[in-house]
Amino acid sequence: MKSELKRSVCPYDCPDACALLVEVVDRQAVKVKGDPEHPYTKGTLCPKMDHYERTVHSPERLTHPLLRIGKKGAGQFKPITWDEAIQEIADRWKDIISQYEAEAILPYSYAGTMGAVQRNCGEGFFYRLGASRLARTICSSAKGYGWASVMGETLAPHPDEVKKSDFIILWGTNALATNIHLLHNVQEAKKCGATVWLVDTYENPTAQMVDKVVLVRPGSDGALALGIMHILVREGWIDHAFIEQHVQGFEQFCAEVLPDYPPDKVSLITGIDVSLLEEMALQYGRSRAPFISLGSGLCRYGNGAMTVRTITCLPALVGAWSKPGGGLFSSISTSKAFNMERVTREDFLRTPTRIVNMNQLGYALTELSSPPIMGLYVYHSNPAVVAPDQTMILKGLMREDLFTVVHERFMTDTARYADIILPATSSLEHADIYRSYGHYGIQRAAAVIPPVGEAKSNWEVFQLLAQAMNFDEPYFSQNVDEVINQLIDPPTEWLKGVDPERLQEGYPVELSLPENYKTTFHTPSGKIELYNPNEADSLPRYFEPYGDDAPFYLMSAPSLYSLNSSFNERPDLLRKKKAPCLQMNSKDAEKKNLQDGQRVIAFNERGQVPFILKLTSKVPQGVLVTEGLFWNGEGGVNVLTSQRLTDRAAGSTLYDVKVDVRLAKTSFGR
Numbered sequence: 001m002k003s004e005l006k007r008s009v010c011p012y013d014c015p016d017a018c019a020l021l022v023e024v025v026d027r028q029a030v031k032v033k034g035d036p037e038h039p040y041t042k043g044t045l046c047p048k049m050d051h052y053e054r055t056v057h058s059p060e061r062l063t064h065p066l067l068r069i070g071k072k073g074a075g076q077f078k079p080i081t082w083d084e085a086i087q088e089i090a091d092r093w094k095d096i097i098s099q100y101e102a103e104a105i106l107p108y109s110y111a112g113t114m115g116a117v118q119r120n121c122g123e124g125f126f127y128r129l130g131a132s133r134l135a136r137t138i139c140s141s142a143k144g145y146g147w148a149s150v151m152g153e154t155l156a157p158h159p160d161e162v163k164k165s166d167f168i169i170l171w172g173t174n175a176l177a178t179n180i181h182l183l184h185n186v187q188e189a190k191k192c193g194a195t196v197w198l199v200d201t202y203e204n205p206t207a208q209m210v211d212k213v214v215l216v217r218p219g220s221d222g223a224l225a226l227g228i229m230h231i232l233v234r235e236g237w238i239d240h241a242f243i244e245q246h247v248q249g250f251e252q253f254c255a256e257v258l259p260d261y262p263p264d265k266v267s268l269i270t271g272i273d274v275s276l277l278e279e280m281a282l283q284y285g286r287s288r289a290p291f292i293s294l295g296s297g298l299c300r301y302g303n304g305a306m307t308v309r310t311i312t313c314l315p316a317l318v319g320a321w322s323k324p325g326g327g328l329f330s331s332i333s334t335s336k337a338f339n340m341e342r343v344t345r346e347d348f349l350r351t352p353t354r355i356v357n358m359n360q361l362g363y364a365l366t367e368l369s370s371p372p373i374m375g376l377y378v379y380h381s382n383p384a385v386v387a388p389d390q391t392m393i394l395k396g397l398m399r400e401d402l403f404t405v406v407h408e409r410f411m412t413d414t415a416r417y418a419d420i421i422l423p424a425t426s427s428l429e430h431a432d433i434y435r436s437y438g439h440y441g442i443q444r445a446a447a448v449i450p451p452v453g454e455a456k457s458n459w460e461v462f463q464l465l466a467q468a469m470n471f472d473e474p475y476f477s478q479n480v481d482e483v484i485n486q487l488i489d490p491p492t493e494w495l496k497g498v499d500p501e502r503l504q505e506g507y508p509v510e511l512s513l514p515e516n517y518k519t520t521f522h523t524p525s526g527k528i529e530l531y532n533p534n535e536a537d538s539l540p541r542y543f544e545p546y547g548d549d550a551p552f553y554l555m556s557a558p559s560l561y562s563l564n565s566s567f568n569e570r571p572d573l574l575r576k577k578k579a580p581c582l583q584m585n586s587k588d589a590e591k592k593n594l595q596d597g598q599r600v601i602a603f604n605e606r607g608q609v610p611f612i613l614k615l616t617s618k619v620p621q622g623v624l625v626t627e628g629l630f631w632n633g634e635g636g637v638n639v640l641t642s643q644r645l646t647d648r649a650a651g652s653t654l655y656d657v658k659v660d661v662r663l664a665k666t667s668f669g670r
């Protein structure tokens with residue numbers, strides 16, 4: 001049988017957006033490799049994508065539209081045709097709109113695919129419908145806000161910068177699991193003599209690759225950054241010339257903020273010894289080109305935006321931006337590279353409709369009124385597992401009067417509660433164009449195999465729904481390639497340097513950065529804004545996260561073997577990911593009279609969740625860690641997390657949660 005090698009892109013929500021080479025035999029993907037021609041990912045893949053063909057051709061794939069025949073949540077369905085499914089959805093929606101209004105319908109989506117078209121094409125449809133709008137802020141909106149309040153729209157450093165750094169801080173990131181190609185660059189820097197530190201709430205798996213680990217009390221990194229800056233200024237380890245030219249508000253910051261954060265006080269807040277604070281400041285202040293790679297975990301707290309804002313001030317003090325290899329990496333935003341408004345079609349919104357925060361789906365489904373949510377349409381997201389306060393979400397999804405449609409590749413926990421399930425294509429079965437939030441590459445991908453079963457892409461389903469709802473805008477009758485073309489033609493400023501033919505042919509191409517971009521600050525003042533007059537707090541300060549009335553902070557960190565709740569369909573990865581474990585410091589276990597391997601319950605005011613206890617010295621006292629999200633999660637970790645939002649940008653506070661632990665009395669009976 002003839003074998004062909006075709007180009008594609010990893011569609012998952014990961015900064016690396018790897019280029020793929022897919023071996024196709026007889027319309028099936030038989031092997032997936034990394035593409036060595038990608039300037040950044042260079043052909044290496046993570047353990048999940050290494051066998052992506054097993055996800056694409058998994059026996060668990062949904063292949064037909066399904067109609068619920070059992071009780072809500074029981075998982076009993078019968079196959080129906082696409083015509084029947086679309087007709088039923090349109091009829092039910094028309095009923096809801098006439099009885100309530102279109103705002104009684106809520107779309108719910110996030111990042112099952114990162115492709116610019118398939119990810120965002122539902123927005124135009126729901127604007128046109130007049131449905132409630134969704135604030136898509138579960139991941140890192142507070143991080144974006146914190147960065148922007150100091151740096152505005154300044155471009156993020158190219159990830160290759162890190163290779164030239166002599167002191168790298170991996171700050172709240174488990175790069176081994178979530179950003180492996182950055183870690184490759186870190187290793188190159190290490191070979192040239194760079195020192196690498198990790199600042200985290202536990203010795204996460206990346207700790208094995210660094211020179212020193214600083215364990216910080218959850219949610220207190222803002223105080224840590226202020227303490228370091230206090231010492232930098234006290235010792236004069238700052239770059240006066242840089243500050244003079246590029247920084248706004250340094251004098252005020254020194255006079256009004258820093259005196260409040262002497263090392264002994266910061267030590268009490270963060271749990272870090274004064275000697276280690278001094279050492280960290282010395283390293284940071286005396287290095288030639290310090291580089292910080294900032295993860296998103298620390299933004300998911302009640303003080304998350306302020307934490308990120310505060311840390312973002314650090315490189316300004318030492319002038320790191322002006323040194324090759326220096327700076328701070330938060331996230332790359334190349335959103336202006338594509339004409340996104342051509343896909344999201346905000347112009348279809350006739351009057352501004354209500355906005356529902358995706359972190360508060362539980363409230364939305366159970367408490368929201370005028371109108372209540374009567375129709376829920378979920379696509380490329382699995383809120384029953386990934387969103388906070390799961391008990392409330394499941395209560396909402398159980399409502400007999402809620403009409404739920406889920407467009408999915410697999411029978412996820414959310415799909416189980418659907419009235420109608422629509423089978424979705426995987427990224428190998430549909431076309432799209434991709435950007436990345438970890439590098440400056442972009443890439444277009446055609447479908448490399450036909451759809452599995454009767455699966456349809458997000459774009460195709462919205463076209464069918466538009467037809468059934470009698471929307472006659474020409475937008476909805478385009479094919480996917482026409483939509484992709486509109487994103488890149490006419491070319492944006494970013495795209496002007498890109499060879500359109502190479503892009504068209506599916507090669508990875510890199511957007512070029514303007515000269516001196518690292519010292520060109522796109523803020524209202526043109527300077528780095530330690531002092532930001534547009535903020536209620538015009539200078540950074542520290543305030544405490546929410547916490548809960550319970551003794552242990554709970555980190556639900558990512559697993560190496562899944563991505564949020566994706567990849568649970570893969571037995572090969574599940575064997576490695578194992579069951580939900582709770583890592584606890586041995587001294588805490590001793591006090592609680594608990595032993596390694598025991599079945600325990602973590603609980604707080606929102607609910608309780610069973611785990612297998614794992615004792616370790618990698619987790620400090622007062623902190624608990626569980627890695628990865630699992631399916632069949634009635635009682636998954638998000639039972640314990642809260643719908644509270646961040647200080648700015650309405651983000652999730654998934655790590656700002658405390659629990660207590662006790663021995664499980666009976667078996668789990670999951």
Ligand SMILES: Nc1nc2c(c(=O)[nH]1)N[C@H]1C(S)=C(S)[C@@H](COP(=O)(O)OP(=O)(O)OC[C@H]3O[C@@H](n4cnc5c(=O)[nH]c(N)nc54)[C@H](O)[C@@H]3O)O[C@H]1N2
Nearest residue numbers: 110111112113139380381382386407409424556564565566
């Ligand atoms: N406790 C805790 N909770 C967390 C996190 C945490 O660290 N701790 N992480 C949070 C973060 S950072 C994020 S970003 C969110 C992520 O939340 P989600 O974006 O919901 O992520 P996934 O769990 O990957 O679910 C995506 C689903 O989309 C489906 N899918 C994939 N491609 C397509 C497609 O083309 N079309 C359709 N219709 N479906 C598709 C997949 O099968 C999968 O079930 O989770 C958050 N939840």
Ligand SMILES: Nc1nc2c(c(=O)[nH]1)N[C@H]1C(S)=C(S)[C@@H](COP(=O)(O)OP(=O)(O)OC[C@H]3O[C@@H](n4cnc5c(=O)[nH]c(N)nc54)[C@H](O)[C@@H]3O)O[C@H]1N2
Nearest residue numbers: 172173174177178199200218219295296297558562563564
């Ligand atoms: N294998 C794998 N890869 C993934 C994902 C996955 O689930 N698995 N998820 C993807 C997604 S959606 C995202 S957003 C990115 C996330 O990637 P990053 O933003 O780089 O963050 P993570 O690697 O998730 O690591 C978060 C770390 O923050 C730490 N942390 C929690 N609270 C604090 C705190 O208060 N202070 C400090 N200093 N550290 C803290 C946690 O212990 C954890 O080690 O990764 C993506 N890639």
Ligand SMILES: [Mo]
Nearest residue numbers: 013138139140
């Ligand atoms: Mo995320």
